[in-house]
Amino acid sequence: MITSREPDRTGYRSEFVEARAAELARLVIQDRRAARVVAGNSVDAEDCMSLLLMLGLTPPAGEEEHVPYR
Numbered sequence: 001m002i003t004s005r006e007p008d009r010t011g012y013r014s015e016f017v018e019a020r021a022a023e024l025a026r027l028v029i030q031d032r033r034a035a036r037v038v039a040g041n042s043v044d045a046e047d048c049m050s051l052l053l054m055l056g057l058t059p060p061a062g063e064e065e066h067v068p069y070r
Contacts, residue, residue, distance in 0.1 A: 031057055031058075034055065034057055035059055038051045038055065039052075039059070
């Protein structure tokens with residue numbers, strides 16, 4: 001069994017790590033876009049936060065005070 005301390009001679013582990021990192025990056029971008037769509041269609045800040053919490057999203061970092069509301 002390969003542990004994290006043993007060298008990877010096959011290259012499979014590094015490919016898996018790279019694929020997992022790419023998927024996590026894609027999910028971060030997707031969540032950020034979803035949060036912006038919710039914020040752009042919310043009635044007010046309370047509505048926005050309620051919707052974000054229901055969807056399991058958080059406001060994009062550094063943009064909480066600059067979210068456009070209708």
